[in-house]
Amino acid sequence: MKALVIVDLQNDFFENGALAVPESNSIIPVVNNIVDKFDTLIFTKDWHPAKHKSFATNHKDKKVFDLIKLNNIDQILWPVHCVQNSFGAEIHKDIKIPKTACFVTKGSDVEVDSYSGFFDNGKIHSTELNNVLKKKNISDVYFCGLATDFCVKYTVIDALALKYNSFLIADATKAVVSNNFNKSLNELVEKGAKIIYSKDL
């Protein structure tokens, strides 16, 4: 059985959003074309409290993209983004959301960020994602969304560690730092992921 995990297609990650990913709007039609090919769809949502410690504004004398240790874990400081129940946290209105889709939120603990849709960055808490996949007997998981070099990458790495056959749909994902795109794909291939294109689905 196969599933599609659609990572963080929220307003703040699209062009003009608070943490805009370059060329992100170009994946909208690509994603809309592939959702119909899956019976099981899971949307992840970055879902931060306003006081989240990954936000530069929640630290004195720090600026966006500074690197700090947050409870001993490397943390890049981000602009305020995907605050729970805000417009920026809503899935983009042009994304087709089938009625059967499930949603998994992450990043709600102010003390630890959560790039992966499976576990937070400290591997302290897990989300419902693995349970949802297990319950539906999923063996093959396809991934798309934002951003290739952060939330998509870490979600695929955890999927591989959990022994799912993991496929990244390369034309349905974009990186925060465009230069990181190929690097992220290579890293994922090295760990066992397969790179595919939406036309091959």
Ligand code: VGL
């Ligand atoms: C993301 C940085 C901070 C992502 C989320 O969705 O890739 N990146 N929060």
Ligand code: ZN
């Ligand atoms: Zn975030």
